[in-house]
Amino acid sequence: METSDATLIDRARTGDRRALDELLTRHQRRVYRFGLKMCRDPEDAKDILQETLLAAARTVKDFRGASSVSTWMYTIARSFCIKKRRRSKFAPAEETSLDQREPGAEARQVADPGRTPDESLAGRQIEQALETAIGRLDPMYREVLVLRDVEGLSAPEVAEVMGLSVEAVKSRLHRARVAVREALVPLLGIPEAPAAAAPEAAPAARPAAPSGPDVTCPDIVQLFSRHLEGEISANVCADMEKHLAGCPACQSRCDSLQRTLALCKAAPMPEVPAKVQASVRQAIKKFVELHS
Incomplete structure (x- = not known):
């Protein structure tokens, strides 16, 4: 059995240096992925990983x-991400998708033998669109989405990492989910009727504004997101289910949100470059020798 x-x-x-090495190795890929998604630059992500593991x-x-150890590690990584962002505040607003820049991305684009070429192409397009949509979120929204829906932390854990209340985390999370879902809808293949009630302004302010609102429908995407976080009462939940049973348009919106969150959860786990691993081990070895 794996040591806890x-x-x-x-x-x-x-x-025990061996235990320390095992602990850091176990968490390094998640820290690296977090750095990639938050900093949007492989070189910055490498720095984040090294600084986080050494810290x-x-x-x-x-x-x-x-x-938890993961919460502790993400808290450290986030502090270094913030420092990187402050130093890079004059970086271009438009960023290239990591799928075009990240070392090893080409390997992930090799055709899946279980898919047709068209299906493989569509999958890569959706993965790239998801990466772009997440990258275009304002950092305060991107953080909660990445920590909650990509890294899989609970809302209370995300609140601890970010130093926020759980309510603030969930508020940001719902808005981030709405924005990312809207960006992916054209590629998901789920029929999308004209939007219902006009939703809150998306944090990234990039998706096209919905048209043809039907005032009889609730803001179902945000409501469904709140349902997933256990924020609505049993009565409201029953009303929502009743509405969905008779409204295919709202059902399709909930389906597209579920698909979006499934894609977030399935985000590829990048391999940490061998040179980075060697550099980290050398720095940790030097630190241990100085303090042993």
Whole structure:
């Protein structure tokens, strides 16, 4: 059986270097993916990974288990991402999709033998559109979506990482989900009737404005997102289900949100470049030797 994070932390705190190496190796790919999605640049993501793992090695003795190891690691990584963003505030507003720049992206684009060429092309287009839509979110919305729907943290864990209330996290999350779903709708192949009630302004302010609102329909996408987070009462939930049963347009919107969130969850886990892994190990080795 795999050694638990808690056990590895306990051993690492006593100076067990092997346990520390295993712990950092276990989490490095998720930290790297978080850095890629937040910084939108592979070189910055490499820096984020190295700085995060070295900071974790330096402070592991102070970790008391008040939060999960993943929450602790994302909190460290986020602080370095913020520093990177501040130094890069004059970067171009339009960013190239990571699928076009990330080392190893070509390997992920090899045709799936279980798909037809058309299906493989459509899959790559959707993956690239998702990456672009997430990248165009304002950072405060991108963070909650990436942590919650890509990395799989709970809303309370995301709140801890970001230093926000759970309510604030969920408010940002719903708006981010609406924006990303709207960007993907044309590629999802799910029939989309004219939008119902006009939704809140999308945080990225990029998707086209919906047309032909039907005032008899609720803002079903945001309502469904709130349902997924357990925010609506049983009575409201029953009313929503009743409405969906008789409204194919709203049902298609909920289906497209579910598909969008499934795509977020299935985001590829990048391999950490060998040179980066070697650099991190060397830095940690030097630190351990100086403090042993």
